[in-house]
Structures are given as structure tokens and as C-alpha cells.
Amino acid sequence: MIVVGVDGSPTGLLSVDWAAKEAVLRGVPLTVAHVVPDWVCHPLPGRYAEVGKWMRDGAREILADAERQAREQGAEVTTELVPGDPRAALIKTAEEAELLVVGSRGLGGVRGLLLGSVAHGVAAHAPIDVVLVRDPPAVPRGEIVAGVDGSEGGRRALEFAFAEAELRGARLRAVQAWAWPRPSGFEPADPEAEREAREALRLNLLVPRQCHPSVEVIEDVVHGHPVEVLREAASGADLLVVGTRGQGTLKGMIMGSVSQAMLHHAPCPMAIVKVTSS
Template sequence: MNATPEARWVVVGVDGSDSSRYALEWSANQATLAGLGVRIVTAVWPRDAEGPWREVIVYDDQPQPRHQDAQALLDYARDWILRIFPELRVETELAESRPAESLLDAASRPDAAAVVVGSRGLGGLASAFVGSVGVELAAHAPVPVVVLPKKHEEAHGVKGRVVVGVDGSEQSKRAVDFAFAQADRVGAELIAVCAWQPMAAFASSMGPVPPEAFDDDAVEAAARRTAEAEVADAARRHPDVSVDPRAVRGHPVVALLEAATPADLVVVGSRGRGGFAGLLLGSVSQSVLHGAHGPVAIVH
């Protein structure tokens, strides 16, 4: 969350759930370290206009009480976080649109640095789609998106590392820059993971493959060179960050999730080298988002 004149606020969505409370706490801590403010957003939207099921799902609450409840939630969240971080700049926003749309709007403003949400919120039937808001944000938000699970060790004072996935793509490079800035800010170690898999597993679908590609040692060495090259520039800009570049045999999702503890921040690009141009959120980033036990940052 780089502090620039155009990026002054960490946007965080709250809905009264434990997950959003952790997201607010994490956001406030990060904003304090970076000299940013926190913009707390909640949403009230017309349920009778949610789609084709509006004729069979009847809601008995009225708009006005829902607005009052939402404003009370914002007031409580602001007062609660100011008791913990009394010097923090805090503002609140009550939006009248779907949660993902509200947060995307706030994240798209030039003064936004990042947007943070919990991985599981409230909302009746909508809660069956765990992480749907986080996935939509990660696919479309122009700033880094951080998704926090309901519980993670960092909330109890455990110092975490920063784990970043690297593959040589442009989005991977931006993920590395974000990861180094985070690690430098909190005094954490950075683990750069470049996953590799034996080429023999893909030979039947790839056509002719050079013989050296079947040499696992050569493939592993190439992955290690990628990891080391990917972090070299950022390491020079952040000399105080301890860096551990790793070449890990395995699928990228498995390699990243196995490298991270629940206290660690996992950082990935929204799409890697193998992503399809038409997909805004790649399979690796989406799988990490759903599988991690700690906070995940998605960087475009």
C-alpha cells in the first residue's frame, strides 16, 4: 500500500461479520504504518431488484430501518477502530448498491491505495457463495485487493512473513514490488516462490520438446534463476528485507499454500504467465484466494 499523493486511503468493507472485523483491524494497522487513512464502506441495496428470484423471495424489512442499521454499523466500526488506533484518519461511507459495486467504486477513485474485505460475510442466501465479493474485487479493482479469512493467527499477535508467487510475468513483477513494500513496512521476511513441474508430465500435449527440458535439475535451476532475478531489483530498493527465493517442485497453488502459514500474507498477480488474456482473474490467484488460511493480496 504505497503512500502517494493520489493514494491516501485504504478502503475496507464491513458488514458486521467477524471476517469484516478482522479486515478492518488489519486495514487500520497497515494504514497506520503507511501513514494512510481508512475509509470504511458498507452497502444497502434494493433487495427487490436483485434478479429473477425477486418474485419468489419475499423480504419483510423496509428500506429505512436497513439504512439506519447500516449507519449504526458504520458508526460503531469507526468508534471501535479509533479506540484501538486513536491517531488514525477514518471516514465512513454508506453506499446504495451491491457490496462489490460499492467497493469497486471506492477502490476506483484516485485517492484509494488498496481495498480490503473479509473472505466470508453475512447476507443469508448470498453467504453460500463464499468469497464472491472478494473474487469480483480481485478481478476488477485497479488497486491491490486484500482478502482476509474469518480467523487468522496474525490477529493474535503472531508475526507473519510475506510469501509472493513469481513466474516472470509483468503482474508477477508488480506483485513482488507490493510484497517488498509490505515486508519492509512491517519488518517481515519475504519468501519468493517460483513453482516448477517436470516437463515429462506435459510432453504429450506440447509437441516436440528439447531433450534438456526433461532434465529436472535444469528445470529447477531455471526456476531458481527466475525467482532470484524477479526479486533482485526490489531487494536493492529494500535492503532491510530478508529475502528467501525458492524454486519449489509442484503446482503453483500447492507450492504457495504449503509455503504459507495462517499468519503470512500471500501475494500473487491476478493473472500469471500462463493466463488467458480474456480472464481477469487467473486460476492460480483464484485458487489461492479460496484455499489460503491467512490474508491474500491480489495485484494487477
């Protein structure tokens, strides 16, 4: 099952479209969830009764529009009106799901911000894989981009990216950024360090390549900061895939610094692939 959150915003409808297509590709049902305050789901007396009814009617219209859009993509759809805080409620609704999909910004977003508070909260705290949907490229290039760093999170990101590429008949661009910081910036490019980075990427690709032999793979080793390298590589891509708890992550944190940064800077839909606590 895939769960997608909607709020009536244009980004929410983009998320439904993305999630419905993904559900069809995976052959799984789709649940469309809309969250409202607790009190809206329980009729109140007096002047609040009309307000509650108005909000419930609006919520049903949002769900009906989303369901109609998902069915146009051929998805098997159910809808849920969920009470509570949007972040906690969406995470709870997706407890049994394999993927949670949300828009990068909803109706509550502040103009100019790239990421809404609900999207950030869900991405940071959901224990399952999450996809944040932004405007897809006008002309899809048939390419999935995965960030690779040799960590467990990077390994999971590769597994997810290979599976997505195979489902979509897309090629996979595996990107490994390499740079060593120093007080004045980064160490200059070094041929031996680049050779080691290329060999590390080749080794990281061995197992998933064997599991998905039909996927065309581009090995991309770039000297630079991972955030800048991934942002450039993902420009125009169908999907960017990053893992959590990368090499730079402090123990106990849910997301690594690169994953956090890409929440704000990814130029395309992005999957945040989770590594469970050990």
C-alpha cells in the first residue's frame, strides 16, 4: 500500500498523480488521506456546528477530487478523513504502508519557502520511505539519480533507486561526490583520491547490478560538496533518491546533513529512504 497526503493545494494534487502512477507500477492499492483538526470530526453544538460541517464538506470535496484523479491513472483507491496533527496523523496512517507521499509545500506554506512544515516533519520522523513531490520536469529524461556514499543509508538508497529504474524502464545515475574539507574550503582534486572514489562506487554497485541486470547504469564520480553535486545531477531527473544516516550523521539522528539539505534543494521529486534503528 502507498499512502498520499492531500490538502487541496496544487502540490497536493501533483502528489496524488505521482503516487497513483507509482501504485500502478508497483501493483499496490493507494490510500488518499486528508487531515483535519480533531474537533471537525465530532459535531459540536452552537455556532461551531456550521463551521465543522463546512470543514467536513470541504474535506470530502478534496478527497473526492483526489480520488477521481488517482482513478484516472488506473489506481485502486480508498480515501480517509483523518483527525489530528497533519504530521503525526499521516505517519500513523502510513504505519502499514511501504511508501508515504506528500507534497513539498501545502496550503500552509510561506511564500518563498521550498519546503513546508508538514513535509519536513513527515520526512524527518516517518519510519518508512517518504517521497516529497515537487513539480516534475517538463520533459522527463527517463533517469533516476541516487546519492551513494558507502553508508547503510546509501546502500538502501541504491536498492530503492535500482527498483524504481527497473519499474519505470529508466536508467540510473549513481552519483558519488568526493571532497575533503579543510579550514579554507575543500582539498583540491587528486587523481589517486578520484581513483579510490571510482573503485568504491564500482564496489557499491556490484550487488544491486546483479539483482537488476536490465537497468542501464551511469557511474558519476564528481569532486565537490555532496549537496551541490546532487542538486546539479538531479536537475531534470524523474526522481532523486537519498538515504538517511549517511557517513556524516551523528548517532541517534534520523536524517543526515546531506539528506536534510536536499529536502530544501532537490530540483525534482525526491525519495528519502530510511534505515531502521539497530
